[in-house]
Amino acid sequence: MSKRHESEASVFRIPPYYYIHVLDQTTNVTRIEIGPNTFVRKDNEQVLLGPEKMVVVPPRHYCVITNPVIRDECGVVQYDNLGQVKLAHAEDEIRLQQDPFPLYPGEFIKNKVSLLKVVPALTALRLLVNRDFTEDGVEKKAGDEMLFEGPGTYIPRKEVEILGEVKAAIIKPNCALTLRALRETVDRDGKARVAGEEWMVRRSGAYLPGVYEEIVSVVGAIVLTDKQAVNVCAQQTFTDSLGKLRKSGEEYLITIDQMETFIPDVYEKVVGIINITTLTNRQYCVVVNPVDAAGKPQLGARKLIKGEKSFFLQPGEILEDGVQDVFILGDNEGIVLRSQEAFTDESVTPSKQRQPGDKWMLQGPLEYIPPVEVEVLTQRQAIPLHENEGIYVRNIKTGQVRAVIGQTYMLGEDEELWEKSVPAIVKSLLSTDRDAAADRGDWINKSKINKQTGQSSGEDDGEWDPTRVVTIHVPHNAAVQVYDYKSKKSRVVFGPDLVMLGPDEQFTQLSLSAGKPKKANKIRTVALLLGPDFTSDLIIVETADHARLQLDISYNWHFLTSEDQKEAAKIFSVADFTGDLCKALASKIRGTVSSVSFDNFHKNSASIIHGSVFGDEPFMLFPQNNLKVTSVDIKSVEPVDQRTRDSLQKSVTLAIEITTQSQEAAAKREAERIEQEAKGRLERQRITDEALAEKERKQLIFLQAESAAVESTGQAKAEAASRAEAAKIEAEAAVEGAKLKAQAMKIETDAELERMKFAREADLHYTMEQNRMEVEKNKDMAAIETEKFKAMVEALGSETLQAIASGPQNQQVRLLQSLGLKSTLITDGRTPINLLNTAAGLLGNFDAQSS
Structure with a gap:
């Protein structure tokens, strides 16, 4: 419907x-x-609504009714004069658990029936007041906020709106909570707070912030140890947890002596963690801007701290050059010091007054810690020198340079090592790891070659120590010239000897021609080889008939030496003696050869060249440098003209071809003979091998036939034997199985008989034992009853029994009951007894007892 x-x-x-x-x-x-x-x-x-089910609010539930009916103080619904219910329009009513109620016309449910909100412990509801109301005598204004703290069940109000849920913050040990006031309020300790103020809660446990409190952060404690402290800066003037007034911007140190754990206050800022500075008994340090006993930094001051000691650097203090080791000077060590301000030096005996700028040196053995007024310039060690070693020393006051050779020397406070300037060519020539050409006195300008090819220099200048005295080992039969620029004198040293340069001395360099034909500046050296030696050269000459020839000539030479330095200096007067030698002799040879014909020169070249060089003398001497040429050797003579060279080559080639052809014919005949002999030996060997192969093949066929016969016979025998053996094994297995089965059945039967025998014996023994125990039990019970009755009768005595027997009937009955007798008959033997009634009475009692 x-x-x-x-x-x-x-x-x-x-x-x-x-x-x-x-x-x-x-x-x-x-x-x-x-x-x-x-x-x-x-x-x-007209029925507008219904039937509708009433609203049911179960326990711990609520609902919100809009436009609720108006009730009087007794809860009766109010009607107007027309009979219409009165409604509180635009109002809300919260209804809790009650009997089912209907909704009057105009009422409707704003919120359906809902469960009341349970606020657990450590939690609160943040509430906003929408309209003014009074609760427990406290007036609440619209716009106020409040908390409903758990544990509890929140009953809603129409004047209050739930903004959210606030949970308590758990403050762990060694932690603190930073709070900020959102507006003027009173904290949980009863202290008034202004808007924006921050404070800390340090007690451990749960903390539920107030309605106008905001959690800024959770601050963890810094654990202080013996080796760490905290550098803290105050951001505004306040009194810290130690009760000390801190000024804004003040920096201070918190150590374990003050507290074990440090939680920075809201007005404190942790600048950093300061590690402890530990000095051993062999260390010291200088603290700049030290803090005095009052905690004030002494700006610009310096403080010396000696080990053994441990301390923390206060804020503003810095270590100058860190922790330094004590200067421990040995016998061959020293230290150069300079005074920065006037002070009394007590490190020397007697003590001495030092002025600013004073320099002095202390020599070991000693331990020295420089005061704050002293600057350590350098630490020096004695330089041990062999008798062939030396150093250049310069006095920084006078500028004088001297060479110290062959002793252990320590520089003074006014001395320094002087670096001698040596050309790069000389460094390379004096190097011990130069190539083989350099060992002969040759030198190749590597820097020039590298510059042309774009490569970097391969010389390692780091191995050259310019403060060491420059030395050179003059080889045997060689000479070195040394020039002193200060005294304007030179000296020549002949080998084998060791030359050590003074501060103002340099080696005379020689630049010699080399190669064929000779080219200038190919060999650089400082040691001049005295010979005898040879020099080779290529020269081109022209004969009288205009035949151009190229001669490869070698000259043997040596220098004439003398102990007189003036005469010895002559060997260095010509810088390029090889070039001058080759040029002078080549000009003589060209002049002589130009006057003879080619045929004559070809036949008598040695005598012509020897005569052109020496003439009638056995040698030639150059007086400028005492160079003596002793012989000339002609290595080769080759025509320069191509046609002449081709003609000579053709004739030589023809002779070679004739010789070669004759040798080839002889070799060919010998090869043919050897080949024929080899072929004969090969044929004989082939025939022999074929005969042996046929013999082996015959033996193989015989063995194959014999093997086939054996194989066919053996297979048949093996199959028959295997079938017989299989049948025998099956029969034996069947017999053995029958035997084992019979034995198994016998064992099972014997075991069953044995089990039944044991079972019967056990049952018989159990029954006999049970009967015996029952008999013993009955005997014991009878004896116990007898003893009991006897004891009771003896306890009563014969007089008592007699008195009871002569007493009334009811006493007799009680006596018998007290004795535990169910039925008895007591008579004196003279009074007759009606046994019929007695039996009936006994039967009646038995029935009663049975029931």
């Missing part, structure tokens, strides 16, 4: 806890009908 038809029905059955809304169309008033009821609709009435 449609809703329209339902509303037009005449009879409405309203179940319990249901209701309907009925509109009286005459008065236009809507009323409510509540079940259980049977409602008969009139013609002027």
Whole structure:
């Protein structure tokens, strides 16, 4: 049925806890009908709603009703003069657990039935007041915020709105909570806070911030140790946790002596962690800007701290050059010092007054810690020198340079090592690792070659020590010239000897021609070889008939030496003696050869050249440098003209070809003979090998036939034997199986008989033992009853029994009951007894006891 038809029905059955809304169309008033009821609709009435189930609010639930009805103090619904319920329009009413209730016309549920919010411990609800109200005598204004702290169940109010949930912060040990006030409030310790103020909560546990409190951060404690401290800066003037007033911008140190753990306050900033500075008994340090006992830094001052000691650097203090080791000077060590200010030096005996700028040196053995007034310039060690070693020493006051040779020498406070300037060519010539050409006195200008090719220099200048005295070992049969620029004198040293240069001395360099033909400046050397030696050269001469020839000539020479320095200096007077020698002799040879014909020169070249060089003398002497030429050797003579060279070559080639052809023919005949002999030996060997192969093949065929026969016979025998053996094994296995099966059945039968025998014996023994124990039990019980009755009778005595027997009937009965007798008969022997009644009585008692 449609809703329209339902509303037009005449009879409405309203179940319990249901209701309907009925509109009286005459008065236009809507009323409510509540079940259980049977409602008969009139013609002027209309059912607007229902039947609808009443609203049920179970325990710990609530709902919000909009436009609630107005009730009086007793909870009775108020109606107007027309009979319409009065509503609080635009109002909300929160209803908690109660009996099911209907919704009056105009009421509706704003929020459905919901569970009340349970606020656990360490949690609170943040609430906002929407309208003014008074709670527990406290007036709440619209816009205020408040907290509902758990544990508890929050009952909603229409004047309050839930903003959110606030959870407590857990403050762990060695931690603190930084809070900020959002507006003027009172914290949980009862202290007034202004807006923006920050403070810390240090106690461990849970802390629930107030309604106007904000958690800024959780600050962890810094654990202080014996080796670490904290450098703290105050951001504004306040009193710290130690009760000390700190000024804004002040820096201070917190150590373990003050507290074990440090939590920086809101007005404190941790600048850094300061590690302890530890000095051993062999260390010291200088502290710049030290802090005095009052905690004030002494700017510009310096403080010396000697080990053994451990300390923390205060804020503003710095270590000058860090932790330094004590100067421990040995016998061959010294230290150069300079005074920076006037002070009394007590490191020497007697003490001495030092002025600013004074320099002095202390020599070991000693231990020295420089005061703050002293600057350590350098530490020196004695330089041990062999008798063939030396150093250049310069006095920085006078500028004088001298060479110290062959002793252990320590520089004074006014002395320094002087670097002697030596040309790069001389360094290379004096180097011990130069190539083989340099060992002969040759030198190649590597820097020039590298510059041309774009490569870097391969010389290692780091191996050259310019402060060492320059030395050269003059080889045997060689000479070196040394020139002193200060005295303007030179000296020549002949080998073998050692030359050591003074501060103002330099070697005379020689630049000699080399190669074929000779080229200038190819050999650089400082040691001149005296010979005898030879020099080779290529020269071109022209004969009288204009034949141009190239001669390869070698000259033997040596120098004439003398002990006189003036005569000895002559050998160095010509810088390029090889070039001059070759040029002079080549000109003589050309002049002589130009006057003879080619044929004559070809036949008598040695005598012609020897005569042109020496003439009638056995040698030739150059007086300028005492160079003596003793012989001339002609290595080769080659025509320069190509046609002449081709003709000579052709004739030589023809002779060689004739000789070669004859040798080839002889070799060919010998090779053919050897080949024929080899072929004969090869054929004989082939025939022999074929005969042996046929013999072996025959033996192989015989063995194959014999093997096939053996194989066919052996297979048949093996199959028959295997079948017989298999049948025998099967029969033996069947017999053995039958035997084992019979044995197994016998064992099983014996075991079953044995088991049954043991079982019967056990049952018989159990029954006999049980009967025996039952008999013993009955005997014991009878003996116990007998002893009991006897003891009771003896306890009562014969007089008591006699008195009871002569007493009334009821006493006798009680006596018997006390003795535990169920039935008894007591008589004196003279009075007759009606046994029939007695038996009936006994039977009656038995029945009663049985029941």
